Amino acid sequence: MAGILVYAEVAEAGPAAIALELLSKARELGQVDAVALGPGAREAAVRLGAYGARRVFLNDDRAFAEYLAEPATDCLAALIQRESPDLILFGFTSDSREVAGRLGARLDVGVISNALDISSAGGGYTAQVPYFGGARVASYRANNHPAIVLVRPKSFEASESGGQAEMVEIEAAIAEGSRRSRISERHDEVSDQVKLEDARIVVAGGRGLGGPENFALVEGLASALGGAAGATRAIVDAGWVPYSFQIGQTGKTVRPGVYIAAGISGAMQHTVGMKGAKVIVAINKDAQAPILKLADLGVVGDVTKILPRLTEAVKAKRGA
């Protein structure tokens, strides 16, 4: 094949956003195929084609959704042996991470993880990876064949190519002993807020709110603006809000038009998940807080006083 293979996460609702982002970038780099496994694979294939997949290798065996990582690793390993791609792209998401790591060890090739960008040069691939907590960016040349690279979500804009994919049914190729880590239940929080990763406006709160009850101030402003509320890991770990609110290295990556940081210090592990925002506004009582160096507008002041007044002002203006 000597091309690029994108591991496309799919669900019954369709392909994951990251799959479309990866395809959009990959088609700039060369010929790109996608592989989609599990329930929803067949339905997802059309959209994967519309975003640039030339072929979609698919198998919709339930086992891919029922068991963590191992069935997908088996299937991918068999496909790779047959097609011999030069580059395999994964999203840096919790599900893809599991598969990519196992696959690298299975094929005995190292992987480049947590990348922000990828380019091709001189017949090889180079990935940009945050280094030193994100203050620097390292360019890593991939040494192995195939090169395996995991890219952070929201690194690329998804755009349609208008293409149509050839659908190629493949064997599930699941080994006897690979049905082990069984997903016996799924519990999804239902939330009526705009999806954080898609929101055009994000208001995020940190420890500077002072206590869990003050998170309502963040939610109040977010809802007045028609946006979504987010959080730092500090307050997720403290149990103020669920993990689904977390933005950053180990949480979600957001790229809204406006990001308002309320009582957030601006640790690298947080900013890696939000510094792609178009406009950043930060409210912090410490004029030395690192977040203020990133902000287009920094307000030095008390977040518990400013947020309620700001919410009122927004409501008054929007109502008018």
Add this chain to the structure above:
Amino acid sequence: MKIAVTVKQVPDPNGTPGLDSDNTLMRDREVVLDPGDEYGIEEALQLKDKAGGEVLLVSMGPDKARDAIRKGLSMGADRGVLISDPQLAGADALLTAKALAAAIRAEAVDLVVCATESYDGSTGMVPPMLAELLGVPQLTFAKQVEVTGQRLTVHRQTEAGYQVLEAELPALITVTAGIAEPRYASLKGIMAARSKEVKVMSLAELAVEPGRPAESVESIEDAAARAAGEIVEDDGTSGVERIMAALTAAKVI
């Protein structure tokens, strides 16, 4: 139950970060046991409290990484293995996983506990690679762990909520921050740790060949900085006014 916890020594997250001119982390920096791994140690100790057995700490790093192991031993772990070899300097995730796998295989453990990602590497690749090399299933992002006989149940944190995962031992788990509040080492624990065994092993002893690293560094540059913004001191009204102006300029209100 015999449990191995992987532990890594990392630059102190609370220290002042520094890079040497060759872009490697400053060598004289403060280093500590990765805070993420303290959760793994705590969880392992709690499992041992319930089911009995042994908690073994395995680390790959320079000789100094002995301090990270020592810290875990003073929390109550039983012994340590340190894989230390000049050939491991700059090891990638696969080589790290191979070294850890070789040391763990020799111990025939029931459960391996890792953190979801290291503070400095943050590749999240060592645990799944380690699981594959050991030939065991992985149950990851655990925010709750239960072992009943040979049966392991994990609540896996997901972006939308959580999943329940089940598997038979032996297995590998990764734990998230907050799964259990890491205990402080008591004075007694610190004293006891001094006489606990820390076995040092080389790559040759583990029969691991350093392969080709995943990547070669081409360059390291400063991340694109955002242009300096405007900073205003809130006087009771100016803060809200300026933010309203910014939101209006951004056309969101």
